[in-house]
Amino acid sequence: MGKPTGFLEYERETGPIAAPEERIRSFREFHGSLSEQQQRLQGARCMECGVPFCQAGVMIAGMASGCPLHNLIPEINDLVYRGRWEQAYIRLSKTHCFPEFTSRVCPALCEAACTCGLHGDPVSTKENERAVIEYAFANGLVKADAPKVRTGKTAAVIGSGPAGLAAAWQLNRRGHSVTVYERNDRPGGLLRYGIPNMKLEKSVIDRRTRLMEEAGIRFLCNVDVGKDISGEELLSQYDRILLACGASRPRDIAVSGRDAGGIYFAVDFLKNVTKALLDSDFKQNPEKLVKGRQVLVVGGGDTGNDCVGTAVRLGAAGVIQLEMMPKPPETRALNNPWPEWPKVLKTDYGQEEAAHCFGHDPRIYQATVTGFRKNKSKDVCAAQIVSLAPVRDEKTGRMSMEPIPGTEKEIPVDLVLIAAGFLGCEGYAAETFGVKLNAKGNVETAPGSCYTGSGRVFTAGDMHRGQSLVVWAIAEGREAARQMDESLMGYTGL
Ligand SMILES: Cc1cc2nc3c(=O)[nH]c(=O)nc-3n(C[C@H](O)[C@H](O)[C@H](O)COP(=O)(O)OP(=O)(O)OC[C@H]3O[C@@H](n4cnc5c(N)ncnc54)[C@H](O)[C@@H]3O)c2cc1C
Numbered sequence: 447m448g449k450p451t452g453f454l455e456y457e458r459e460t461g462p463i464a465a466p467e468e469r470i471r472s473f474r475e476f477h478g479s480l481s482e483q484q485q486r487l488q489g490a491r492c493m494e495c496g497v498p499f500c501q502a503g504v505m506i507a508g509m510a511s512g513c514p515l516h517n518l519i520p521e522i523n524d525l526v527y528r529g530r531w532e533q534a535y536i537r538l539s540k541t542h543c544f545p546e547f548t549s550r551v552c553p554a555l556c557e558a559a560c561t562c563g564l565h566g567d568p569v570s571t572k573e574n575e576r577a578v579i580e581y582a583f584a585n586g587l588v589k590a591d592a593p594k595v596r597t598g599k600t601a602a603v604i605g606s607g608p609a610g611l612a613a614a615w616q617l618n619r620r621g622h623s624v625t626v627y628e629r630n631d632r633p634g635g636l637l638r639y640g641i642p643n644m645k646l647e648k649s650v651i652d653r654r655t656r657l658m659e660e661a662g663i664r665f666l667c668n669v670d671v672g673k674d675i676s677g678e679e680l681l682s683q684y685d686r687i688l689l690a691c692g693a694s695r696p697r698d699i700a701v702s703g704r705d706a707g708g709i710y711f712a713v714d715f716l717k718n719v720t721k722a723l724l725d726s727d728f729k730q731n732p733e734k735l736v737k738g739r740q741v742l743v744v745g746g747g748d749t750g751n752d753c754v755g756t757a758v759r760l761g762a763a764g765v766i767q768l769e770m771m772p773k774p775p776e777t778r779a780l781n782n783p784w785p786e787w788p789k790v791l792k793t794d795y796g797q798e799e800a801a802h803c804f805g806h807d808p809r810i811y812q813a814t815v816t817g818f819r820k821n822k823s824k825d826v827c828a829a830q831i832v833s834l835a836p837v838r839d840e841k842t843g844r845m846s847m848e849p850i851p852g853t854e855k856e857i858p859v860d861l862v863l864i865a866a867g868f869l870g871c872e873g874y875a876a877e878t879f880g881v882k883l884n885a886k887g888n889v890e891t892a893p894g895s896c897y898t899g900s901g902r903v904f905t906a907g908d909m910h911r912g913q914s915l916v917v918w919a920i921a922e923g924r925e926a927a928r929q930m931d932e933s934l935m936g937y938t939g940l
């Protein structure tokens with residue numbers, strides 16, 4: 447522990463965040479960094495707890511508490527405090543392959559479980575991580591890491607999201623020859639075509655995939671496995687297959703008028719925007735889709751928030767976001783104690799920006815859509831919405847949100863974005879390998895295993911655990927690589 451009294455002496459500080467009026471003018475990242483000296487003092491706040499919950503990554507009350515990668519957080523924080531950036535990077539690399547992604551987009555399970563957060567503000571572990579990895583990139587410490595010896599074994603990774611990339615990185619380091627198949631035109635999965643550019647600049651992904659190519663990993667984009675190439679063909683070419691295709695089957699809303707024009711799934715919308723930005727080198731955006739329109743986002747979660755922030759940047763005339771569940775409390779409820787994940791009200795960047803532009807929080811809680819009205823061109827022009835109340839089922843004791851009679855109303859809308867969650871993977875990539883899905887639409891495996899039970903096929907990431915987080919995808923990709931390596935070599939050092 448670098449500074450025993452650090453947590454008493456220094457307040458939590460984080461990098462400057464551009465004001466909403468400034469940041470909505472572009473799709474660039476808007477979260478700045480502290481100076482090196484300031485960042486070191488943040489490292490000094492870590493108490494190096496005997497039981498560091500920050501790195502535990504255990505499930506409590508059905509939710510993860512602490513880092514699923516088990517990053518060596520107290521040690522890294524100590525090295526940050528001492529300004530030993532290279533050692534901090536080496537420590538971080540022991541458990542993590544892509545800190546540049548999580549230090550931008552992770553909701554920081556580590557900080558939610560930090561002991562310092564019990565009676566005050568947690569250690570700024572996420573920004574410390576970002577400072578370490580950006581120092582490492584700036585100082586040439588992040589190398590391609592090409593193996594000195596090749597094993598002669600081959601692996602195909604299907605899907606280039608964080609799970610596929612992490613597995614490819616690990617398998618390649620071990621000496622196996624890895625090819626990544628991706629149906630999109632660019633690698634990255636939802637890092638690329640889900641999470642908007644202002645949260646994760648796409649040059650950050652390119653910087654990493656360039657290194658991966660240098661290390662010998664082959665990327666084949668625009669190849670849709672199960673459609674352009676069969677499982678049988680791939681099994682004849684590779685010793686092991688990893689299915690890491692994500693959980694991209696969106697939950698639809700079955701209401702009248704759903705077939706109207708101007709209603710899109712959130713990820714299709716977000717992908718189109720990012721693709722237009724990248725294709726034009728940020729000179730054009732699909733403004734005409736949104737400019738001057740009344741936007742309705744169905745779904746109050748993080749994906750919905752990304753739609754709100756994107757719509758604001760594209761000049762929406764107004765944005766409303768519907769959330770079925772009641773508004774969460776401002777602070778932890780008694781039945782949600784530390785170090786559980788805090789179920790508290792979070793106002794994210796998009797909601798802040800919408801409040802700045804339109805004078806109110808875009809969210810309407812305890813509400814859902816019951817139908818859409820079309821204009822003469824068959825485009826959506828209004829949405830019928832209704833308020834909901836929690837109702838307990840007498841027999842099962844389960845709560846559900848039910849419509850309150852008499853609260854129906856119609857609101858004008860001309861663009862609807864459905865961000866109502868996901869129903870597992872799309873299925874055909876699993877099917878071509880004869881791999882079974884469970885009732886939730888995810889690939890079925892034995893608990894703790896990444897092996898699908900079919901041939902030489904493994905699985906990882908959202909396709910395995912359902913729509914989750916980047917940090918879980920990376921943890922799963924690393925674990926799948928370990929199990930694949932063991933099955934190829936009879937032992938593993940990964
Ligand atoms: C809009 C949005 C915002 C999010 N924001 C955050 C965030 O801020 N922080 C966070 O931690 N998590 C966030 N998430 C969740 C996170 O992005 C995912 O949990 C994570 O990307 C899952 O990684 P993955 O590698 O399993 O799958 P994905 O990232 O979904 O990647 C799967 C890849 O497989 C490809 N693929 C699918 N089928 C085939 C096929 N047949 N052949 C070839 N390729 C195929 C897909 O095109 C895709 O590129 C967000 C999710 C969404 C939808």
Ligand code: SF4
Nearest residue numbers: 492493495500560561
């Ligand atoms: S829980 Fe917080 S204070 Fe304790 S070791 Fe982890 S980061 Fe440091």
